[in-house]
Amino acid sequence: ILNVEQSPQSLHVQEGDSTNFTCSFPSSNFYALHWYRWETAKSPEALFVMTLNGDEKKKGRISATLNTKEGYSYLYIKGSQPEDSATYLCAFRDDYKLSFGAGTTVTVRA
Amino acid sequence: DAGVIQSPRHEVTEMGQEVTLRCKPISGHDYLFWYRQTMMRGLELLIYFNNNVPIDDSGMPEDRFSAKMPNASFSTLKIQPSEPRDSAVYFCASSLGPAGGDTQYFGPGTRLTVL
Numbered sequence: 001i002l003n004v005e006q007s008p009q010s011l012h013v014q015e016g017d018s019t020n021f022t023c024s025f026p027s028s029n030f031y032a033l034h035w036y037r038w039e040t041a042k043s044p045e046a047l048f049v050m051t052l053n054g055d056e057k058k059k060g061r062i063s064a065t066l067n068t069k070e071g072y073s074y075l076y077i078k079g080s081q082p083e084d085s086a087t088y089l090c091a092f093r094d095d096y097k098l099s100f101g102a103g104t105t106v107t108v109r110a
Numbered sequence: 111d112a113g114v115i116q117s118p119r120h121e122v123t124e125m126g127q128e129v130t131l132r133c134k135p136i137s138g139h140d141y142l143f144w145y146r147q148t149m150m151r152g153l154e155l156l157i158y159f160n161n162n163v164p165i166d167d168s169g170m171p172e173d174r175f176s177a178k179m180p181n182a183s184f185s186t187l188k189i190q191p192s193e194p195r196d197s198a199v200y201f202c203a204s205s206l207g208p209a210g211g212d213t214q215y216f217g218p219g220t221r222l223t224v225l
Contacts, residue, residue, distance in 0.1 A: 034213070043114075043201065043216035044153075089153065097166065098214065100153040 004092045006101035013080045013108050020076040021104040023090030027071035034091040034098060035064055035075055044089060047075075080108045114217035116202050122223045128190040131220045134183055135204030143214060144177055144187050145201040153201070159185065192224045 005024045013019045025033065032051045036044040048057040053068040061078045077084055087105045091098040115134040123129055135142045143158040157167040162179045170177070174193070179185040189196055199221050203214040 043218050046213040046215065049213055097155050097158065099155075102152045 004090065004099050004101040006088075006090055006104050008104060009102065010105040010107070013077075013084075013106060015080060015082060015108055015110050017080055018076065018078045019080060019106065020074050021088065021106075023073045023075070023092075023101055025071050025073075025090070025092040026094070027069060029094045030068045030071075030092075031095060032093040033066055033068075033073050034093065035073070036089040036091065038087045038089055038103065039085075040087075047088075075104075077106070080106070082108045082110050084108050114202055114204055114215055116200075116217035116220050118220060119218060120221045120223075122225065123192055124225050125193055126191045127224075128188065129192045129196075129222060129224075131187040131200050131202075131222070133185045133187070133202030133217060135185070135202070136215055137183065139204035139206055139215075141205045141207065141212075141214075142179060142185050143203040143205075144185070145203065145216075147199045147201060147219070156187070189222075192222075194224045197222055197224050 007022050032049055034049050035047040037047050038044040048064050050057055050066040055066040057064050064073055064075045066073045075088055085106055085108045087103040089100055089103045091100045114136055117132045140161050144156040145153050146156055147153045156169040157177045158165055159179045162182055175189055177187045199219045201219045202217045205212040205214045
C-alpha cells in the first residue's frame with residue numbers, strides 16, 4: 001500500500017474565500033497524479049490527470065500544481081462557492097494502479 | 111453515453127448469503143476496476159481487468175471474493191459467503207487505457223449491508 005497523504009483532512013471556507021490543500025505521494029516510480037471531486041452519495045468525478053513535473057491544470061475556479069521531485073501536489077479553489085463543497089481525492093499511479101488518499105473534505109459556508 | 115452502470119444500488123443481505131454485484135463499463139473502455147470504500151481503509155482497489163482478462167487481483171481480501179468479466183460490457187463481483195465486515199460501498203470504474211494518463215470513470219456504487 002503506497003503512502004498517499006492529504007492534508008488537511010477537512011476544512012471550512014467562507015463563501016468567496018480562496019483555499020488550497022495538499023496531496024503528498026512517493027517521489028519515486030511516478031507515472032501520474034489524479035485529482036477527483038467526490039460529492040456525498042455520488043461517484044468520484046475526475047478533475048485532473050497530471051503527469052509532468054511542473055504541470056499546472058485549471059478547470060474553472062479550480063486549479064492544481066504538481067511537483068514530482070518532492071512528491072506533492074496542491075489543489076486550489078478560487079472564490080469558493082457552496083457548490084464546491086465536496087471531498088477532494090488525489091490518487092497516485094505507479095505503473096498501472098491508483099492508490100488513493102483519504103481525501104480533504106471542503107465545506108463552503110454561505 | 112450513460113456512463114458506468116452498476117446494479118443494484120443498494121443491497122441488504124444476511125450473513126452467509128451470496129451477493130453478486132454487477133457492472134457495465136463505458137463502451138470502448140478496455141480497463142475495468144473494482145474498488146471498495148470503507149471508513150477505515152478509504153478507497154482501495156480490489157481487482158482490475160484489461161480486455162476482459164483479470165490482471166491484478168492482489169487487492170481481493172480473501173477467497174470469498176471473486177470477480178469475472180465474461181465480455182467487454184459486463185463484470186460481476188461475487189462474495190460468497192458474505193460477512194458483516196464486507197459492508198461497504200463497492201465502486202466499478204472503467205478507462206480507455208491503464209490508470210496512468212487515462213481518466214477512470216466511476217459508477218454510482220453499490221452500498222452493501224451485511225447483517
